Amino acid sequence: MSAPSSQPEFARLSPRQQMGVNCALCDDRLGVGGLVLAKVHWRGMPFTLWACLKHTEEER
Structure with missing residues (x-):
């Protein structure tokens, strides 16, 4: 299974999307499962x- 190719612009994400509570693509709550889309550094902090x-x- 591969990660989705579209990566959102980090600065435009809500705090909940930045912290991994909500999906970075559609802003739905993640719940118990999800897929790592990307690991990024923003202003020296890893997300x-x-x-x-x-x-x-x-993707399937």
Whole structure:
């Protein structure tokens, strides 16, 4: 299973998307599952962007 190719612009994400509570692509709540979309550094701080399971199913 590969990660979705589109990566959102970090500065435009909500705090919940930046912290990995909500999906970085659609802003839905992640719940118990997700896929790592990207690992980024913003202003010296590391963040992991997550995609919800809905986007992993679209890849199949």
